[in-house]
Amino acid sequence: MAISVPLHQLTYSFFSNPQGQWKWCAKPSYSFSNNSQNNIRAIKASVETPPFPLFQNPKLEETPADGLEPADPDFYKIGYVRSMRAYGVEFKEGPDGFGVFASKDIEPRRRARLVMQIPLELMLTIRQKLPWMFFPDIVPLGHPIFDIINSTDPETDWDLRLACLLLYAFDQDDNFWQLYGDFLPNADECTSLLLATEEDLMELQDPNLASTMREQQKRAREFWEKNWHSGVPLKIKRLAHDPERFIWAVSIAQSRCINMQVRIGALVQDANMLIPYADMLNHSFQPNCFFHWRFKDRMLEVMVNAGQHVRRGEEMTVNYMHGQMNDMLMQRYGFSSPVNPWNVIQFSGDARIHLDSFLSVFNISGLPEEYYHNSKISSDEESFIDGAVIAAARTLPTWSDGDVPLVPSIERKAVKELQEECRQMLAEFPTTSKQDQKMLDSMKEPRRTLEAAIKYRLHRKLFIDKVIKALDIYQDRILF
């Protein structure tokens, strides 16, 4: 079920830059709602249309409105030659990174439409459980990297394994990843917090997340130190000369890994896969597409949801992780979203609001696992409701007791209490959301990780703000 929320394809903050260069490419970029409380407005540069197009040569737009340029033609070509195909989509690059966009309208059909197919030979796949099997099997038997991979912990070190495999693939001649690696975000562009410095982590204003990231960084570094010590053969040493490269590889592995259950041969296995073109798809909570493994010829298919109407130029998105808070997204992928419908606020106290009335105020329907905004009921344009409201519906303490009606006075009291708690939480933050926004605006070329960290806390505050507002509306609409 799709949550109908107004979404922009990409939201950018265009900031006038004295140098006139767009430097911010956050990968993975994400789409979030435009309903933030601050004055972020997407400036759509109007494209000049020539007055009489017949008499003038059609000008190719160099920089289209959103700042999206078509990606390097080699990007698709290296895949095409190796029998990867993209049907009806094209890869575009914007200031926030790569994205996959529809190049033609797709009508809603009963059947999911195939959009991309990537053969197994281009991927780097490791089975999650022992025995670790590689598809395709590029690790030769006697190579010391094999021993390194063997030494990892089967439960938790999947990203280290993948990072080793990725580095090895970079080193192997005529491996596809040698070519594809040029299109991965490098250490400056990657927003993963593994590459974050201490001050970035402090900017998070979330001590849990910060400590988790520190642990992860330590773990990666220790692994590198253990296995790339000075006495290691050159074969290994040249894979990662410095720990930063290794940590970058780990961040790539973490953020771009796709965990799927695939069937190869007769074996059905859970595998961690690094899939070349499919990882350029961005995340959304109302995704367009999903992944499907075609066992017959071992292809990963990226398919558009059945019944999904896709317009030209719309971004193809996938749900990376289902049902996780922003901090999990941040930890794993390095981005956060203000409209995460799975955000959680820990409320203390007894105040509860009536669930059913809350849901019907905002026309949210569906089961608790899959709340969505039912826009057919509310025919007016309510741009207020987005993932954050849905998250609020989930995370606010509620009561629901069959037919028992709510008592408005009690409800109002509960609402006031909850709002008070939210305001307290907001007050606990050292900065307000406005300040955060201003900081983001004012920074010229921030480090990606820093930017991501600031955005993370900004989104958190926005979310709490939204909860307060939602409670306000609820309060108004209780009585009919």
Place this chain on the structure above:
Amino acid sequence: MATLSAAWMYQDRGLGPVDYSDDFITRKPNFNRFQTSFLGSFPTGILQTRFRLNNLLRRTSSVRRIKCEKNDELPEYVSVERPPYYSYFDSASGQLEPASGARASIPGEEYWPEGTASRVRAARAPEPTGESTGSPSYGKHPGSRRKKYKASVRARSSEVSVESSASLEPEVSEDATEDPKESSSEYVVYETESKAEGETEYELDKKLGRPHPFIDPKVRKPIEEPLSSEELWWNWRKSDKEQWSRWQRRRPDVETVFLKAMAETGQIKLYGEHPTLTETALYRARRHLFKEERLKAEQERLERIGPIAYYSEWVKAWKRDTSREAIQKHYEETGEDENTQLIEMFCHQTDREYRIMMGNDIRIKRDPLAMRLQEDQIKQIWGGDPVYPTVNYIQDPDEVIDYRGPDFHEPTPNMLDYLKEHGKVISREELEEILAKEKTEEVEMTDMDEAMAQAVDIGEKDEEGEDSDLDADADDEEEKITRNWSVLKSTPQLQKSKAKPKKDGPMSLEEAVDDSENLTDFLLDFDEED
């Protein structure tokens, strides 16, 4: 802000398009908890609005109506049939013809085996065009070909990477861009000027579309001596040499042999010596149609005249009137309905007639109109005798070989007769006779019988000889007959004819002639007779 309030107002007033006729519209102040589910799409790209609570909102919200869901189903897309680009209706024959004439059109996607559709789609996907400005770093500089990175690289001007990439570029550029772009640089552009001078008038004519001979007169070679018939590769004429092997003869086919035979008997007329494929097909069709016609006519006749009249053709002994009225009258008189009368009629049928009627017996020719093939013609189609294939073996064509008799289908012999034959069983009358004899004339008759039996009739020499000969022959023949007991059974007259001369005395001439096997019997004592 204005828009928002307008929206709220609108929500209140402009309820025209909303359908009230649906079921649950409640004006209750309570929000009931109906939760409907379906897929909705929210318009995108809405400018954000500042949400403000005002009294207006409160007022309008009180009158707010609850709308019901409307189910707008997606229009059913009927699949349009594939346009028949690959076939058309032939104007001559009226049949569906493939356009190319070579084969029928390739079946559509629905009939492809699994996986073909995806492979075809992958093969049809257009090749990417466009040339890349960067070059791969082969794992050394990940992210080097991203656009934003390149911009930042330029800004920061890290010389090392730039130099390395610059040095890599000329080497790597050929590898980076795959085949299609290189080939364009290798084409040599030919001048079109030279051809214009070298154009003959013939070529000019051809180019301009003026009438011109087929072959350029300068290029044309004179016609040489035509090839002899042996040299012609499509040598139509039959060679004069005799065929050196029988394998080169015309292969016979049932149809062609039949037709040839029919032509010889004059039933049909062929164009040439041998029937062609067309004629074969034609006459075959005609035969088929005739057979069908005949069968239909027969059926129709059966229906018309009724079963009794129809089947009386094979019952010669049924002389009564078989028309429908007569049957009806008979039914009224005797109460026997049609089936009973039919059974009655069939009781008068002989078995030969029955076999003719059923047509199962191969010895009886079924259709007198059947064309008789000559022996060689039969041999052409069905082959000769597999056991005796040579011509020298002559057989009587009318001889019924190994005919076991009409009741051969019952191979089990009549046990009673067999036992009687061998004297294992006697009839009841004989038994009673014997018993009676045994009781009464036990002592006396035996002496007399023995004496009678031992007495030798001393007659004339001829008689003796005849008698002894006859006796011997009779004995022999009796033995023979007892061996072929089945023959004995089937021909009862054999028994009687042999039994006769024992009882009677000297025979008359007719009896002797009848009795003798052949005339050689009389040859024995010929010189004695006078």
